[in-house]
Amino acid sequence: MENLLVSVIMPAFNAEEFIEAAVESVIAQTYSNWELFIIDDASTDATLSKAEKLAKQDFRIKILQNQKNSGTGISRNKGIKASQGDFIAFLDADDQWKPKKLKIQLETMQKQDASVCFSSYLQIDENGSSRNEIIEALPTLTYQKLLKSNYLGNLTGIYSVKKLGKIYAPEIRKRQDWALWLEAVKKGGPAIGIQQCLAKYRVRKGSISRNKFEMLKYNFNIYHKILGFDFPKSVGYMLVFLKEHFYVKPKQVKRI
16 A cells, blocks of 8 residues: 555645644654645745745655635646646645544545545644534535535545546635535545544634635535536525535534
């Protein structure tokens, strides 16, 4: 298994407070055959200089730059295009992995012959302290279930390039990760969910992902513009999404 290369894609924009911890969580992986692409999205703080310093200390870390701020979709795609791995995984510059994340996922994928894998994850606050909430992964995630709402935490997701080829995100500002995983699961079959908590998601103040009503228009665009559903079907799926979000997804949140 150690001969399989994992490409880790990390978009970064003004993440000087968090990027070192994020990168260190990759370096600390017990599975060591990885390459990390940090894509600086025209940061105006010290993100790039910190990334460059880290890259000088570990040959597996590579820096890419956007000349102008372009968003996470374009940034991730730049990393995917440059990647050489047998697998592609994602980690934003303010989140973290637990040390056995890659090892456990690769072993699970090989054992179950899976194309896509994800896991449960812990929510932390801006200071890195636990919010005492774990978002539990579904044991199996089908395309039809994923259509209802995004049940796959992007920081935990990994897919097989050998099985699926390179899958890119639509170059839109928000919800592009959901669209990427929809394509991966549609192409590769149900994703395998690992119940063990393998990552830490940082909940930041003012994050647009926390404003669920603001996100509704981006969700609609996934159904209507990216998946090509007609207007009535897109509206219907939005109603399904709301039901899923308010009545079903809360069951995946475990207080600890």
